[in-house]
Amino acid sequence: MNEFQPKIVAFCCYFCAYSAADLAGSMRLQYPPTVRMIEQPCSGRIDIQLILQAFEDGADGVYVAGCLEGDCHFLKGNFRAKLRVGQAKKVLDDVGIGGERVEMYNLSGSMGPRFAEVAHEMHERIKNLGPSPLNKTAASAPLPAAAGSE
Amino acid sequence: MIVAEQKSFDEISKMVESFDKVLILGCNECVTVCLAGGEKEVGVLATSLRLLRKQGDRPITTLEETVTRQCEWEYLDQIEKLAEEADCIISMACGVGVQYVAERFPDKWVIPALDTKCAGGSVKHGQWEERCGMCGECILHKTGGICPVARCSKRILNGPCGGSQNGKCEVKDVDCIWDQIYKRMMALGRMDQLLEIEPEKNWSKARDGGPRKLVREDVMIG
Structure with a gap:
């Protein structure tokens, strides 16, 4: 039986979460390979359409990682991102995918361990929720014989 | 400008449940400024509808277009071919735009996606108030x-x-x-x-x- 491995998209701010991921790597910290990172110039670049598009293209979960509140390189980008993630939660609830599949995190560039922790946290959350309703059909379909994993 | 607000997604999705190919038509005037029916909102509504319908056994095809003004014939003439392709048109304009679309394309079912509220303006980001009666x-x-x-x-x-x-x-x-x-x-x-x-x-x-x-x-x- 193949265990469900979620696809998670992480929109990471260049000034914090992306650097934190670098640090996590330098520190040899393990975090789930289910997280796919997308670098952004600021978490304020996030837009509800980007989040929805990620789900449409097969993501089971999405999170946005921006700087600590008050520390945004562009002053207010992370506050704006927070509002947009809130809006995305509402739309995802409306369309039946579930707002709990998207989350906003704040961390600084020096928080490598926290980056790994967030990745684990989101991985666990999405794993418990199961595949996105859009991926359920695909997940229940039998996998090709060669595609074996633990 | 005319201030409008998007209807609930539930209401819009119920109005389009019997259609398989819809044209979502935005307007580049007032409703773009009040963040209710511009190009961006067209994209979000289209994606939301696709996400909803993909979960069932009746996926929906969305055509997206935003015209300069829905309340002028010349701009509606430009979308004639798109309108022909669609089963119905969801107009994301004020009540004026919706009626112009319905009149310009008499054989198409037209659905309003917005509730037109008032003639007003933005007093700050995200807040609009009535100014003219x-x-x-x-x-x-x-x-x-x-x-x-x-x-x-x-x-x-x-x-x-x-x-x-x-x-x-x-x-x-x-x-x-x-x-x-x-x-x-x-x-x-x-x-x-x-x-x-x-x-x-x-x-x-x-x-x-x-x-x-x-x-x-x-x-x-x-």
């Missing part, structure tokens, strides 16, 4: 540029009423606009103007007189 006969020169027709809950022309308390309206949680008018007239040194009693307004020039129509022969062509 479209009464057909402007009296702003008598009230210091503040409109009691649109902004007084009772449309009183000789205000304030007895319900004005500490600068607030008794009907709803808004400023008493007559309080504002008095303060402004005082600041401008024109309090004497407020002593003049404003006679009853000719409401037949407003919507109460039936649908309004303007004709200007001097600008007609052809």
Whole structure:
């Protein structure tokens, strides 16, 4: 039986979460390979359409990682991102995918361990929720014989 | 500008449940400015509908377009081919745009995605307020540029009423606009103007007189 491995998209701010991921790597910290990172110039670049598009293209979960509140390189980008993630939660609830599949995190560039922790946290959350309703059909379909994993 | 607000997604999705290919039509004027029916909102609504319908056994195809203005024939002429392709058109314009689309494409079912609210403006990001009551006969020169027709809950022309308390309206949680008018007239040194009693307004020039129509022969062509 193949265990469900979620696809998670992480929109990471260049000034914090992306650097934190670098640090996590330098520190040899393990975090789930289910997280796919997308670098952004600021978490304020996030837009509800980007989040929805990620789900449409097969993501089971999405999170946005921006700087600590008050520390945004562009002053207010992370506050704006927070509002947009809130809006995305509402739309995802409306369309039946579930707002709990998207989350906003704040961390600084020096928080490598926290980056790994967030990745684990989101991985666990999405794993418990199961595949996105859009991926359920695909997940229940039998996998090709060669595609074996633990 | 005309201020509008998107209907609930649930309401919109129910209105399109019997259609498989829809044209979602935005408008680049007022509803773009009030963040209700511009290019971006068209994209979000289209994606939301696709996400919803993909979960069932009846996926939906969305065509997306945003025209300069939905309330002018020439811009609707540009989307004739797109409209032909679609089973129905979801108009993300104000009520005017929706009706123009319905009239321009008589064989298409047209669905309004917005609730048109008022003629107003943005007072800050994310907040819009009514400013004009479209009464057909402007009296702003008598009230210091503040409109009691649109902004007084009772449309009183000789205000304030007895319900004005500490600068607030008794009907709803808004400023008493007559309080504002008095303060402004005082600041401008024109309090004497407020002593003049404003006679009853000719409401037949407003919507109460039936649908309004303007004709200007001097600008007609052809």
